[in-house]
Amino acid sequence: MINITFPDGNVRPFEAGVTAIDIAKSLSEGLARNVLSAGIDGEVWDATRPIQKDAKIQLYTWNDPAGKATVWHSSAHLMAEAIEQLYPGVKFGIGPDIENGFYYDIDTGEKTLTEADLTDIEKRMIEIARGKQTFNRIEVSKAEAEKYFTEKGDEYKLELISELTDGQITLYKSGTFTDLCRGPHVPDTSMIKAVKLTSIAGAYWRGDEKRKQLTRVYGITFTKAKELEEYLVLLEEAKKRDHRKLGKELELFTFSQKVGAGLPLWLPKGAQLRERLEQFLKKVQKEAGYLPVITPHIGNVNLYKTSGHFDKYGKDSFRPITTPIEGEAFFLKPMNCPHHCEIFNAKPHSYKDLPIRYAEFGTVYRYEQSGELHGLTRVRGFTQDDAHIFCTPDQIKTEFKGVIKIIMRIFKALDFKEFVTQISLRDPNNKEKYIGSDENWEKAETAIKEVAVEEGLEAILVEGEAAFYGPKMDFMVKDAIGRKWQLGTIQVDYNLPERFDLSYIGADNDRHRPVMIHRAPFGSMERFVAVLVEHCAGNFPLWLSPEQAIILPISEKYQNYAEKVLQFLNNSDIRALIDDRSEKAGKKIRDAELKKIPFMLIVGEREEAEGSISLRRHGQGDVGTFSLQQLADMIHEEESRMQQA
RNA sequence: GCCGAUGUAGCUCAGCUGGCCAGAGCAGCUGAUUUGUAAUCAGCUGGUCGGGGGUUCGAAUCCCUCCAUCGGCUCCA
Numbered sequence: 001m002i003n004i005t006f007p008d009g010n011v012r013p014f015e016a017g018v019t020a021i022d023i024a025k026s027l028s029e030g031l032a033r034n035v036l037s038a039g040i041d042g043e044v045w046d047a048t049r050p051i052q053k054d055a056k057i058q059l060y061t062w063n064d065p066a067g068k069a070t071v072w073h074s075s076a077h078l079m080a081e082a083i084e085q086l087y088p089g090v091k092f093g094i095g096p097d098i099e100n101g102f103y104y105d106i107d108t109g110e111k112t113l114t115e116a117d118l119t120d121i122e123k124r125m126i127e128i129a130r131g132k133q134t135f136n137r138i139e140v141s142k143a144e145a146e147k148y149f150t151e152k153g154d155e156y157k158l159e160l161i162s163e164l165t166d167g168q169i170t171l172y173k174s175g176t177f178t179d180l181c182r183g184p185h186v187p188d189t190s191m192i193k194a195v196k197l198t199s200i201a202g203a204y205w206r207g208d209e210k211r212k213q214l215t216r217v218y219g220i221t222f223t224k225a226k227e228l229e230e231y232l233v234l235l236e237e238a239k240k241r242d243h244r245k246l247g248k249e250l251e252l253f254t255f256s257q258k259v260g261a262g263l264p265l266w267l268p269k270g271a272q273l274r275e276r277l278e279q280f281l282k283k284v285q286k287e288a289g290y291l292p293v294i295t296p297h298i299g300n301v302n303l304y305k306t307s308g309h310f311d312k313y314g315k316d317s318f319r320p321i322t323t324p325i326e327g328e329a330f331f332l333k334p335m336n337c338p339h340h341c342e343i344f345n346a347k348p349h350s351y352k353d354l355p356i357r358y359a360e361f362g363t364v365y366r367y368e369q370s371g372e373l374h375g376l377t378r379v380r381g382f383t384q385d386d387a388h389i390f391c392t393p394d395q396i397k398t399e400f401k402g403v404i405k406i407i408m409r410i411f412k413a414l415d416f417k418e419f420v421t422q423i424s425l426r427d428p429n430n431k432e433k434y435i436g437s438d439e440n441w442e443k444a445e446t447a448i449k450e451v452a453v454e455e456g457l458e459a460i461l462v463e464g465e466a467a468f469y470g471p472k473m474d475f476m477v478k479d480a481i482g483r484k485w486q487l488g489t490i491q492v493d494y495n496l497p498e499r500f501d502l503s504y505i506g507a508d509n510d511r512h513r514p515v516m517i518h519r520a521p522f523g524s525m526e527r528f529v530a531v532l533v534e535h536c537a538g539n540f541p542l543w544l545s546p547e548q549a550i551i552l553p554i555s556e557k558y559q560n561y562a563e564k565v566l567q568f569l570n571n572s573d574i575r576a577l578i579d580d581r582s583e584k585a586g587k588k589i590r591d592a593e594l595k596k597i598p599f600m601l602i603v604g605e606r607e608e609a610e611g612s613i614s615l616r617r618h619g620q621g622d623v624g625t626f627s628l629q630q631l632a633d634m635i636h637e638e639e640s641r642m643q644q645a
Numbered sequence: 646g647c648c649g650a651u652g653u654a655g656c657u658c659a660g661c662u663g664g665c666c667a668g669a670g671c672a673g674c675u676g677a678u679u680u681g682u683a684a685u686c687a688g689c690u691g692g693u694c695g696g697g698g699g700u701u702c703g704a705a706u707c708c709c710u711c712c713a714u715c716g717g718c719u720c721c722a
Contacts, residue, residue, distance in 0.1 A: 103717095112648095112649080113649090114649075114650080115649085115650070115716095198716090199649095199716050199717070200648095200649065200650090200716080200717085201648070201649065201716055201717030201718065202647065202648025202649065202717065202718060203648080203717065203718045203719090204647075204648090204718055204719065207718075207719070208719080209646080209647065209718075209719045209720090213647060213648055213718075214648090214718095215648075215649085216648090216717065216718075218716090218717080244714095244715095248656080249656085255713090255714090257695075257696095257712070257713055257714095261712085261713065261714090307722090308722090309722060312722070313721095313722060316720085316721095334722060335722055337722090364722095366721075366722080368720080368721070369646050369647095369719080369720060369721090370646070370712095370713090371646065371647070371648095371717090371718080371719085371720095372646090372719090372720070372721075373713095373714090374715090378721085467722090552681095552682090554679085554680065554681055555679040555680050555681095556679060556680090557679070557680095582677095582678070582679070582680085582685095583680080583684090583685080584678095584679090584680045584681085584684085584685060585680065585681050585682060586680090586681085586682065586683060586684070586685095587680095587683080587684055587685080588682090588683095589681095589682050589683055590682095590683035590684055591683085591684085592683090593683055594683080600682080602681065602682065604680095604681060605681090606681090614681080614682080616682055621682070621683095622682055
């Protein structure tokens with residue numbers, strides 16, 4: 001007999017060789033039907049794998065991430081089996097589960113898979129799944145594994161095997177398909193009820209662009225048909241929120257082939273929105289002691305040689321601009337910090353001056369590979385809400401707190417309710433790849449960790465994720481439909497002060513090296529606006545909305561009154577317009593709803609008589625009649641509520 | 646940059662097994678209508694069918710090439 005410990009601490013004896021399914025059955029038949037895999041002493045096992053010794057058990061169902069992963073991993077096998085049956089002779093790379101489903105990298109040889117083939121594969125997968133195939137775990141020696149895949153002629157699997165340790169190799173056989181695999185898998189394929197192959201793409205073998213490109217097929221599966229439907233609804237919702245689509249519909253920005261790929265053109269409404277964001281941050285930064293600076297869009301190549309960026313990125317940048325006579329080379333600036341370092345260097349500094357905070361909405365240009373461009377989130381010219389804080393090592397902590405305060409204020413003003421903080425630290429086993437003294441790193445990392453605790457941030461610590469020049473703190477927001485976006489960042493930099501030989505005179509009358517902190521609460525205006533659009537689905541907070549109110553006269557007869565209302569609103573600093581087309585109210589309302597204008601003010605005979613408006617709020621419908629003053633107060637109250645600290 | 650797909654009016658799309666003058670809806674313009682909480686009616690305007698080259702008597706349609714966009718890969722100071 002062996003002792004099995006349950007998550008609640010209960011211990012019960014079972015026969016040696018018992019499986020997780022057996023154990024689940026002893027609890028309830030229903031549970032047993034839903035068990036997908038099991039955690040055995042912290043390792044994920046097949047629910048059908050015999051347990052030979054005392055162990056802690058955890059049963060995974062669809063509600064556990066590990067359970068889903070088991071289903072998706074099994075689905076990758078299922079898909080491979082289907083593909084192998086349909087297109088014999090294909091070879092397989094790797095086929096893991098991912099955050100939302102799974103993929104398999106396949107060398108399809110002569111055959112080119114296209115989207116049209118996906119339906120056939122899906123059908124075959126469902127057929128196989130219904131066959132209730134089991135996944136049989138086979139422990140093999142390295143030689144046996146090599147023999148199998150040599151005979152099969154799958155060089156990819158052989159390459160994977162060559163890196164494995166003999167004695168730890170397992171194969172899984174399900175139906176006609178045998179795969180090199182660590183497992184675990186679901187008890188049988190009938191648990192996979194719904195299949196959707198989502199896309200097909202090229203992917204380099206082992207992520208190496210010098211190696212062969214395989215065909216990657218992405219898919220997702222579910223244990224209930226209804227879950228697939230829900231998933232498809234979510235995909236639809238994401239499509240509706242796509243900032244590229246909404247950006248066009250709401251006339252925020254556009255691109256022109258003539259201007260160039262990845263170079264966004266901000267349309268009047270988008271520019272207004274962006275300006276409002278900038279003004280908001282400028283105001284907040286002014287209060288926080290930032291000093292605005294302005295630097296040019298190009299810089300001499302020597303600037304980037306000093307900063308080190310030339311060596312690292314020079315080859316992958318836009319080609320330099322040269323002067324006609326002297327032949328001097330200038331680069332479009334890919335970042336603002338080198339310029340800011342030179343501003344710091346423009347005069348000597350005392351420790352009493354620090355911290356110094358230079359802020360600039362600086363437009364930078366980076367050559368992104370053509371396949372990388374994506375709406376406003378990945379562009380070749382963008383504006384960072386950049387600032388560089390020059391301070392002493394002892395001031396890092398306070399400065400971080402100051403920046404966090406700004407970031408929190410922004411999140412609040414834009415209704416980002418959920419976010420996580422990530423602190424990226426250096427790899428403790430590889431300290432030599434980082435610049436800066438051990439003592440300084442220790443100091444900065446400790447300071448950042450303490451700040452997170454003191455500010456009550458839920459921070460994830462990730463070792464080895466720091467840049468070579470310093471540790472950093474990043475903020476990841478969750479948008480309205482649960483997607484994660486990386487936004488604000490705060491980074492400590494020991495490198496640039498060194499390279500630019502920055503210094504200040506300390507109380508001891510000696511020269512000291514300041515620390516530099518890069519920070520951008522929005523990141524870039526382009527990316528931030530994109531995320532904001534997707535988060536609020538184009539329904540911007542009132543204070544940002546390019547058009548806050550639209551006046552809808554019932555007929556031409558009320559045009560004069562509509563203009564009086566407009567004047568009142570303009571005088572009250574409210575952005576409004578009149579829809580004076582000779583359309584029916586229903587049509588005007590429909591169009592205003594589609595344009596996502598927050599307040600619709602309907603004016604007709606009654607309103608004119610009593611000097612009021614009939615208010616309809618976007619997405620809510622009729623909310624009643626208000627006086628003009630009441631309306632203005634309502635709008636102002638809502639605007640300022642979100643922007644407050 | 647790589648793999649695959651796509652590119653027709655301002656927008657969304659049809660036509661694309663080569664052959665009447667390239668179509669529709671919305672938007673725009675003109676006129677009628679004077680309207681009460683998500684689409685009033687009629688008429689009109691608008692397109693080098695992404696650019697270039699080729700095959701053909703004839704190309705939006707077939708081929709080549711370049712560009713852009715989309716889904717991924719690689720990259721991201």
